[in-house]
Amino acid sequence: MVGALTEAREKILQDRGEEIELPPVEVEVPREKSHGDYASNLAMVMAGKLGENPRQLAEALTDRLNLDLVEKVEVAGPGFINLTLNKSWLTAAVDKILAAGEDYGRTDYGQGEKVQLEFVSTNPTGPLHVGHSRGAVVGDVVANIMDRAGYDVKREYYINDAGNQIDLLGKSTYWRYLELFGQEIEMPENSYKGDYIIEVARELRAKYGEELLHKDEGEAMELAREFALNEMLELIQAELENFGIVFDNWFSERTLHDEGKITAAVEELKGKDYIYEKEDALWFKSTAFGDDKDRVVIKSDGNPTYLAADIAYHKNKLERGFDHLINVWGADHHGYIQRMKAVIEALGYDQDTLEIIIVQIVTLLREGEKVPMSKRSGEFVTMSDLLEEIGKDAARYFYSMRSTDSHFDFDLELAKKQSTENPVYYIQYAHARIMSIKEKAGEIQADIAEGDASLLKTEEEIDLLKLLARYPEELKMAARRRACHLIASYAHELAGAFHVFYNKRRVITDDEELSLARLKLVEASKVVLRNVLEVLGVSAPDQM
RNA sequence: GCGCCUGUAGCUCAGCCCGGAUAGAGCAACGGACUUCUAAUCCGUAGGCCGCAGGUUCGAAUCCUGCCGGGCGCACCA
Numbered sequence: 001m002v003g004a005l006t007e008a009r010e011k012i013l014q015d016r017g018e019e020i021e022l023p024p025v026e027v028e029v030p031r032e033k034s035h036g037d038y039a040s041n042l043a044m045v046m047a048g049k050l051g052e053n054p055r056q057l058a059e060a061l062t063d064r065l066n067l068d069l070v071e072k073v074e075v076a077g078p079g080f081i082n083l084t085l086n087k088s089w090l091t092a093a094v095d096k097i098l099a100a101g102e103d104y105g106r107t108d109y110g111q112g113e114k115v116q117l118e119f120v121s122t123n124p125t126g127p128l129h130v131g132h133s134r135g136a137v138v139g140d141v142v143a144n145i146m147d148r149a150g151y152d153v154k155r156e157y158y159i160n161d162a163g164n165q166i167d168l169l170g171k172s173t174y175w176r177y178l179e180l181f182g183q184e185i186e187m188p189e190n191s192y193k194g195d196y197i198i199e200v201a202r203e204l205r206a207k208y209g210e211e212l213l214h215k216d217e218g219e220a221m222e223l224a225r226e227f228a229l230n231e232m233l234e235l236i237q238a239e240l241e242n243f244g245i246v247f248d249n250w251f252s253e254r255t256l257h258d259e260g261k262i263t264a265a266v267e268e269l270k271g272k273d274y275i276y277e278k279e280d281a282l283w284f285k286s287t288a289f290g291d292d293k294d295r296v297v298i299k300s301d302g303n304p305t306y307l308a309a310d311i312a313y314h315k316n317k318l319e320r321g322f323d324h325l326i327n328v329w330g331a332d333h334h335g336y337i338q339r340m341k342a343v344i345e346a347l348g349y350d351q352d353t354l355e356i357i358i359v360q361i362v363t364l365l366r367e368g369e370k371v372p373m374s375k376r377s378g379e380f381v382t383m384s385d386l387l388e389e390i391g392k393d394a395a396r397y398f399y400s401m402r403s404t405d406s407h408f409d410f411d412l413e414l415a416k417k418q419s420t421e422n423p424v425y426y427i428q429y430a431h432a433r434i435m436s437i438k439e440k441a442g443e444i445q446a447d448i449a450e451g452d453a454s455l456l457k458t459e460e461e462i463d464l465l466k467l468l469a470r471y472p473e474e475l476k477m478a479a480r481r482r483a484c485h486l487i488a489s490y491a492h493e494l495a496g497a498f499h500v501f502y503n504k505r506r507v508i509t510d511d512e513e514l515s516l517a518r519l520k521l522v523e524a525s526k527v528v529l530r531n532v533l534e535v536l537g538v539s540a541p542d543q544m
Numbered sequence: 545g546c547g548c549c550u551g552u553a554g555c556u557c558a559g560c561c562c563g564g565a566u567a568g569a570g571c572a573a574c575g576g577a578c579u580u581c582u583a584a585u586c587c588g589u590a591g592g593c594c595g596c597a598g599g600u601u602c603g604a605a606u607c608c609u610g611c612c613g614g615g616c617g618c619a620c621c622a
Contacts, residue, residue, distance in 0.1 A: 406558095
């Protein structure tokens with residue numbers, strides 16, 4: 001449709017010998033049904049540039065429009081071109097959907113661009129905090145969307161397994177281990193005091209028995225550290241899997257240190273004259289690329305900063321051949337965007353190669369009250385707590401349904417409610433109804449392929465059809481904007497259209513031909529509903 | 545002080561990127577629909593100085609400027 005409109009536009013410009021820059025042609029779904037199924041303001045945009053009458057231009061455009069999937073083209077209002085879809089094209093869509101099955105919706109929009117999505121990447125020093133869950137879900141769903149839209153997406157978790165925090169994890173575990181043997185230990189102020197450390201210490205004892213008591217402290221702490229790190233990674237991995245999130249790669253920061261990659265990366269930038277020395281430290285000249293101030297990469301004590309490791313890490317990502325990098329960060333890290341983009345440019349790539357999705361903070365509400373998520377030891381709410389309380393489906397849907405730009409008030413009561421107030425159940429219920437109809441249909445389902453979709457004529461049927469036909473476009477749009485909430489809304493809208501159809505039109509009747517046609521529509525609805533729920537990572541139950 | 549996000553119906557939010565037709569949805573409120581393939585549904589009613597003030601435009605929730613409110617950041621920390 002966009003293609004045909006663009007072609008018509010080109011013809012007009014050729015006819016008049018005009019050469020002007022115009023934005024890509026856009027179509028939208030009008031609010032008002034009488035305005036057709038799709039509408040474009042193309043003529044008005046052109047008129048502005050050419051200084052002509054928009055309605056006349058619209059007429060000229062429609063005259064040159066060559067499009068078989070619409071049955072009606074109208075010029076309306078100040079110069080809108082309203083398009084009404086051809087019924088036979090629409091009903092043919094049902095067959096396309098059934099033929100494509102779980103691949104329906106897939107396009108080559110992304111042209112196989114190699115994209116790496118890095119998300120979560122929290123310190124492996126404890127269970128995942130609930131504050132990480134929005135970013136986790138958003139990262140996963142955006143990856144799903146882009147995958148369906150034809151990008152070659154890899155999910156990656158960056159493990160901060162080097163530095164003080166990990167040492168502290170090892171020490172904390174070691175101290176708890178000593179406690180298990182009756183030693184009185186005062187846990188230092190900054191140590192990890194959560195109960196999970198005691199659990200890890202018990203595991204440590206199960207593995208080593210008394211052995212660590214007899215080793216010198218440094219060696220024992222190191223063994224404790226490695227053990228605890230492994231335990232934490234397994235824990236985090238399991239927690240994420242419970243959320244339906246599986247990474248393609250877990251990248252260890254430590255390998256960068258061990259293989260001298262950090263020094264090498266700093267040397268590279270030094271060679272390009274982007275590094276200078278001041279007050280015994282080495283600084284990266286990030287101001288040269290739009291940052292507010294230069295940043296230290298090697299501290300005066302000789303140790304690299306976190307940024308130095310990030311430089312090496314992103315250099316590594318780029319060297320692995322990704323065309324585009326996306327990092328999902330919490331709002332508290334937005335101040336780091338410009339320096340990382342500076343890094344990318346300093347490494348010789350376009351700043352836009354790196355894209356940061358900032359996910360705004362979430363406030364958990366219980367009975368209208370804020371749930372405190374204090375960092376004070378032992379009091380934090382973990383991602384597992386959330387999962388246990390409201391379940392994977394509700395958690396994933398709720399985190400997907402809002403624009404990442406918006407702060408989000410997460411109403412725990414609402415997410416738990418198994419009722420009409422809860423959008424998750426509304427959508428899942430549509431699927432359960434479909435399965436119920438299919439069961440009721442029994443044997444005649446075998447003949448579904450013979451169903452004649454052109455018998456679908458009522459408003460409810462056509463509305464549902466249009467929505468089903470729109471799915472690939474919705475995915476493309478969501479992929480372009482990296483916007484999971486668009487898919488969540490679409491799922492809700494689709495479920496709604498199905499419920500309306502269900503209430504108004506009986507599927508299984510004495511009229512066998514009509515029953516088959518409607519069963520076909522039901523089947524297509526099932527396919528799309530499943531596909532869209534799959535993208536969101538929400539289950540599609542057979543009954544509720 | 546500076547930077548980023550945000551302010552739209554009683555509540556939670558779409559729409560803003562890319563200006564257009566009467567500003568939408570869900571929930572809550574009110575009224576109605578079960579002898580039916582699941583009423584976890586559907587139908588209807590009501591509800592709006594789009595934070596405020598200017599500007600650009602034939603046209604502004606949308607773009608620009610200023611102001612006000614909320615959130616998050618402004619390390620030789622990770």
